Amino acid sequence: MQTLISSVCNFLKEEKLSKTALITGGAKRIGRAISLSLAEQGFDIIIHYSQSEKEAEELVLKLRNLKVNAFSIKTDLLNDFEISSLVERSNKLIGKPIDLLINNASIFENDSLINLNLESWDRHFFTNLKAPVFLSKEFSKQVPDYTTDENNETISSSNIINIIDQKVLNLNPRFFSYTLAKSSLLNFTKIAAQELAPKIRVNAIGPGPILKAVHQTEEQFQNQRKSTLLERGSDVKEISRAVSFILSSPGLTGQLITLDGGEHLNW
Secondary structure (H helix, E strand, O other): OOOHHHHHHHHHHHHHOOOOEEEEEOOOOOHHHHHHHHHOOOOOOEEOOOOOOHHHHHHHHHHHHHOEEEEEEEOOOOHHHHHHHHHHHHHHHHOOOOOEEEEEEEEEEOOOOOOOOOOOOOHEEEHHHHHHHHHHHHHHHHHHEEOOOOOOOOOOOOOEEEEEEEEOOOOOOHHHHHHHHHHHHHHHHHHHHHHHOOOOEEEEEEOOOOOOOHHHHHHHHHHHEEEEEEEOOOOOHHHHHHHHHHHHHOOOOOOEEEOOOOOHHHH
């Protein structure tokens, strides 16, 4: 972990200015851990939240104690205008372009093809697919051009990281709308990597059993972790290390890094 952090910190020093990250759903759970990790590496942070205002403000204070600029911004990812204006509002708030977009906000509700309704479908596809796509569009408009290294090879100036789910590699009918939206987000990751290169690298992380879901009991969560190939899950620190790895790997784009104890390979 320390080596990865050092690599990213060295990159920031070479750029001679602090980088800025916008993390959707950044106030709690995985988003919170990523925010703290990036701040420790010198990133200025913008925390997007929808309903978690208290958690967002508490995190902002914690981030500022790490000697970085940090702000929170409320946005409803079910609202077209608020989605399309989030990047611009974030630019004005921080006073500079955003270098890293992490599409982490997610809705995770169980439905099936049999009991599917339009409201559930729209909630999942707005938050888990539409918002990441249109945020990426607006993000791409404000990033600087790529640079070159000592070998005169291109170095992407900016990154998009989509937080997906190992479920996209292990399909089943449960969580129908969620799975379809996240599967589409994986395909978007690959297509966006093609279209936005070489200026922007686009990658994804697929967590498995990391934090207990609201619909799970503790026993169910522990059983899920033990059911993986490695008989363990992952944790938020491992997700943060994956973010650092992506940022420090200039040749990496269009990839999904799955951290799930091998759950997606269960047989």
